[in-house]
Amino acid sequence: MKSRTADIHLVSSHREVYEPCDDSFALVDALLADQTNLINHNPKLCMEIGSGSGYVITSLILLLKESLPNVHYLATDTNPIAARVTNETLQAHGVSAEVVCTDIASCLEERLSGLVDVMVMNPPYVPTPEYEVGVEGIASAWAGGENGRSVIDRVLPVVDRLLSERGWFYLVTLTSNYPSEICLVMRERGYASRIVVQRSTEEENLIVLKFWRDEDEESVVKETASVSFLTQFSRSLSSFVEKQWR
Amino acid sequence: MRLITHNMLSCNIKGVTNGFPLKIEAEKVIEKEVDFNPDFLKHMFAKIEWKALVEAARAMGYGELPEDSPDVAVIESADETFLKKLHHALLEIHLEEGALVCPETGRKFPVNKGIPNMLLHEDEV
Ligand SMILES: C[S@@+](CC[C@H](N)C(=O)[O-])C[C@H]1O[C@@H](n2cnc3c(N)ncnc32)[C@H](O)[C@@H]1O
Numbered sequence: 584m585k586s587r588t589a590d591i592h593l594v595s596s597h598r599e600v601y602e603p604c605d606d607s608f609a610l611v612d613a614l615l616a617d618q619t620n621l622i623n624h625n626p627k628l629c630m631e632i633g634s635g636s637g638y639v640i641t642s643l644i645l646l647l648k649e650s651l652p653n654v655h656y657l658a659t660d661t662n663p664i665a666a667r668v669t670n671e672t673l674q675a676h677g678v679s680a681e682v683v684c685t686d687i688a689s690c691l692e693e694r695l696s697g698l699v700d701v702m703v704m705n706p707p708y709v710p711t712p713e714y715e716v717g718v719e720g721i722a723s724a725w726a727g728g729e730n731g732r733s734v735i736d737r738v739l740p741v742v743d744r745l746l747s748e749r750g751w752f753y754l755v756t757l758t759s760n761y762p763s764e765i766c767l768v769m770r771e772r773g774y775a776s777r778i779v780v781q782r783s784t785e786e787e788n789l790i791v792l793k794f795w796r797d798e799d800e801e802s803v804v805k806e807t808a809s810v811s812f813l814t815q816f817s818r819s820l821s822s823f824v825e826k827q828w829r
Numbered sequence: 830m831r832l833i834t835h836n837m838l839s840c841n842i843k844g845v846t847n848g849f850p851l852k853i854e855a856e857k858v859i860e861k862e863v864d865f866n867p868d869f870l871k872h873m874f875a876k877i878e879w880k881a882l883v884e885a886a887r888a889m890g891y892g893e894l895p896e897d898s899p900d901v902a903v904i905e906s907a908d909e910t911f912l913k914k915l916h917h918a919l920l921e922i923h924l925e926e927g928a929l930v931c932p933e934t935g936r937k938f939p940v941n942k943g944i945p946n947m948l949l950h951e952d953e954v
Contacts, residue, residue, distance in 0.1 A: 681831060690839060
């Protein structure tokens with residue numbers, strides 16, 4: 584039987600490139616759990632930021648391929664070796680995506696805005712000293728700065744810009760990233776959110792979030808609170824919501 | 830790198846206002862066949878910068894695209910001659926080795942193994 588996600592034995596590797604790990608598997612499981620919705624959503628263009636080994640984007644392609652053979656895929660990574668390894672993994676599975684080496688999506692932001700129907704990202708989310716973020720080599724795959732939010736916080740506005748009207752965004756986070764605060768930030772931009780996968784491993788508590796545009800959310804925020812109020816109190820709200828989740 | 834991607838790329842060096850379209854310096858171009866899908870082309874057509882695509886295709890050795898952007902009637906018509914050319918230009922021609930040059934600064938971004946390296950130097954961000 585043909586596997587529905589990328590075959591770990593066919594995933595290319597390199598010592599400077601992040602190997603598929605619990606977080607990668609959680610993201611792919613989230614996509615699997617949402618497979619029917621994704622197929623009904625009928626995306627034209629899907630994209631991954633920080634594709635690393637290519638395990639996630641390859642899995643996404645394999646999940647959609649049979650029902651939706653004509654989707655266009657894009658992947659970016661800041662690590663040139665990861666970009667190459669992503670391509671090798673795609674080729675090993677007989678599928679293809681356009682791979683670009685860039686910071687988040689900076690060279691695509693202007694022209695690609697409003698065109699991405701599905702965005703996925705497993706970001707560098709580990710809380711580290713700020714100077715470790717974006718360094719050359721493998722550390723930039725996980726180093727996330729204060730609260731692990733340095734890269735995530737730069738990604739959110741870019742995703743908002745790139746997503747189409749009906750765009751969806753899947754994001755891997757840790758509880759230590761204050762995921763509910765991330766949801767609030769996105770809510771200010773008019774997105775609703777939900778948890779697709781929640782998983783505790785020995786070291787970390789992983790949460791895969793899904794965001795989608797929702798006009799109701801936007802009006803709720805405008806009616807009930809000013810943006811500055813939200814920012815000011817999001818931390819305390821954050822822990823409150825987190826308690827509710829448990 | 831396909832030309833559909835080229836059409837979405839711009840040079841975003843700090844201070845650059847005209848970073849699009851990047852000029853293509855082609856060293857190695859390859860072709861890979863892709864299933865023809867008119868719906869996708871119609872979906873993308875509104876977003877394509879026509880002149881940039883025509884020039885890019887020419888730099889890759891493909892001169893079959895009309896100079897002026899065809900109007901929507903041509904896109905919607907049953908005659909698929911045009912869509913087939915658009916399909917080939919956007920999706921089937923790949924820049925495998927070469928460079929992309931910023932139209933404003935002349936900065937070169939290398940393309941190796943089909944992957945454009947658009948990373949900026951510290952003094953460019
Ligand atoms: C945790 S790894 C995930 C890799 C792969 N997606 C997976 O799930 O296995 C994060 C990836 O993001 C890349 N990355 C880090 N900072 C980035 C940035 N600013 N823009 C694009 N990619 C980035 C890293 O090089 C690394 O490949």
